[in-house]
Amino acid sequence: MLTFTYGSLIVRLIKDFEKTEEINEQLDRMGYNIGVRIIDDFLAKSGNYNCQSFKDTIDVISKTAFKMYLGINCDALVYSDKEFGLIFSDNPLNDYVELPERYNSLWYSNIVCGIIRGALESINIKVECKYNKDVLKGHETNEIRVKLVEIIEEKFIDEEA
Amino acid sequence: MLTFTYGSLIVRLIKDFEKTEEINEQLDRMGYNIGVRIIDDFLAKSGNYNCQSFKDTIDVISKTAFKMYLGINCDALVYSDKEFGLIFSDNPLNDYVELPERYNSLWYSNIVCGIIRGALESINIKVECKYNKDVLKGHETNEIRVKLVEIIEEKFIDEEA
Numbered sequence: 001m002l003t004f005t006y007g008s009l010i011v012r013l014i015k016d017f018e019k020t021e022e023i024n025e026q027l028d029r030m031g032y033n034i035g036v037r038i039i040d041d042f043l044a045k046s047g048n049y050n051c052q053s054f055k056d057t058i059d060v061i062s063k064t065a066f067k068m069y070l071g072i073n074c075d076a077l078v079y080s081d082k083e084f085g086l087i088f089s090d091n092p093l094n095d096y097v098e099l100p101e102r103y104n105s106l107w108y109s110n111i112v113c114g115i116i117r118g119a120l121e122s123i124n125i126k127v128e129c130k131y132n133k134d135v136l137k138g139h140e141t142n143e144i145r146v147k148l149v150e151i152i153e154e155k156f157i158d159e160e161a
Numbered sequence: 162m163l164t165f166t167y168g169s170l171i172v173r174l175i176k177d178f179e180k181t182e183e184i185n186e187q188l189d190r191m192g193y194n195i196g197v198r199i200i201d202d203f204l205a206k207s208g209n210y211n212c213q214s215f216k217d218t219i220d221v222i223s224k225t226a227f228k229m230y231l232g233i234n235c236d237a238l239v240y241s242d243k244e245f246g247l248i249f250s251d252n253p254l255n256d257y258v259e260l261p262e263r264y265n266s267l268w269y270s271n272i273v274c275g276i277i278r279g280a281l282e283s284i285n286i287k288v289e290c291k292y293n294k295d296v297l298k299g300h301e302t303n304e305i306r307v308k309l310v311e312i313i314e315e316k317f318i319d320e321e322a
Contacts, residue, residue: 001230002163004195005272009170011191016177030172034165037257069162096198111166 003095010108020105027107031114032121039119042068054148057125058084061116061146070112082148085132086116089141099136107131113144124152164256171269181266188268192275193282200280203229215309218286219245222277222307231273243309246293247277250302260297268292274305285313 009030013023046064051057058076066074070092077085093109107113113129120127126149133139170191174184207225212218219237227235231253238246254270268274274290281288287310294300 002166004199004276005163005166005170008191008195008272009166009173011194012170012173012177016173030169033172034169038165041257096202111169115165 003092006093006109006111007097009111014103020103024105024107024110027110028114028117031111031116032118033114034111035115035118035120036122038069038115039122042119054082054125055084057120058086058146062086065119069115077143079145084146086144086146087141089135091135091142094134094136097136104137107134108136109134109142116144116146121152124154126150126152164253167254167270167272168258170272175264181264185266185268185271188271189275189278192272192277193279194275195272196276196279196281197283199230199276200283203280215243215286216245218281219247219307223247226280230276238304240306245307247305247307248302250296252296252303255295255297258297265298268295269297270295270303277305277307282313285315287311287313 010023013026017023017026042065045068046060049056049060051060055076055078062074062076066072066086066088072088072090072092074086074088077087079085091109093112097108099106099108110131113131117127117129128145128147128149130145131143132145133141133143135142171184174187178184178187203226206229210217210221212221216237216239223235223237227233227247227249231249233249233251233253235247235249238248240246252270254273258269260267260269271292274292278288278290289306289308289310291306292304293306294302294304296303
């Protein structure tokens with residue numbers, strides 16, 4: 001059902017936007033809006049995590065969140081302590097999909113990048129998140145790159161000031 | 162994830178269409194397109210059914226298909242041998258949703274009606290399918306009415322004619 005619903009969303013976006021680049025952007029934005037809402041659902045269902053490092057956060061995403069929301073296994077690839085790859089071979093959003101030639105710049109499941117970005121920003125972790133590989137494009141696996149931009153410090157406002 | 166993806170689709174449609182009636186219609190059409198594709202997936206996963214009557218078909222939808230695609234239990238209410246109600250109290254598409262007053266004519270999960278209509282038409286069963294009750298509108302349960310229009314006879318063309 002998710003597969004088919006997501007497919008309908010893509011068809012709708014293709015009708016609404018001329019440029020593939022705009023569709024990628026829209027998917028990222030939609031994902032962001034989902035991410036800021038999904039984080040509460042995630043923490044409620046999975047409990048709070050004590051993530052000491054960005055690597056710990058990435059592990060929670062790859063081991064728990066991917067399983068919970070997409071039902072798939074995902075591995076984390078370390079590029080540096082601030083940059084990781086989320087590697088997954090299956091992707092339910094891709095099922096039954098073939099990407100026509102003219103959409104070869106479309107990152108079909110780009111909504112996932114937006115979701116990760118939105119969810120992490122909600123817990124004060126600002127990241128860049130980009131699709132890097134997609135089996136729909138002939139790559140051997142799917143990869144989403146997540147790069148830490150900054151940990152946003154909570155600002156406590158002194159009400160008496 | 163389905164809940165959130167479906168929510169994004171609704172937001173998109175609200176941006177695209179002025180009238181709520183048009184959104185209901187679009188959801189039904191999108192559902193129809195999903196239905197004609199989902200039927201193969203359904204038969205592949207669940208095996209073929211030997212449905213002797215329309216009631217048998219409704220039972221397969223309520224007992225198997227609702228569980229498989231929405232993860233929920235559904236009961237069939239008999240109005241006549243040609244008209245049934247699909248009754249379900251939970252609906253994952255509705256989770257976290259509150260319907261603002263101005264959308265009180267929106268059948269939020271109307272895509273499901275289209276899916277049932279499209280899937281059944283693909284196996285030569287023409288039905289009317291309409292939302293009748295939705296807990297989002299304050300009804301005590303969700304109900305989709307399915308009414309048999311006709312069983313389409315297969316036309317075999319005699320190639321030698």
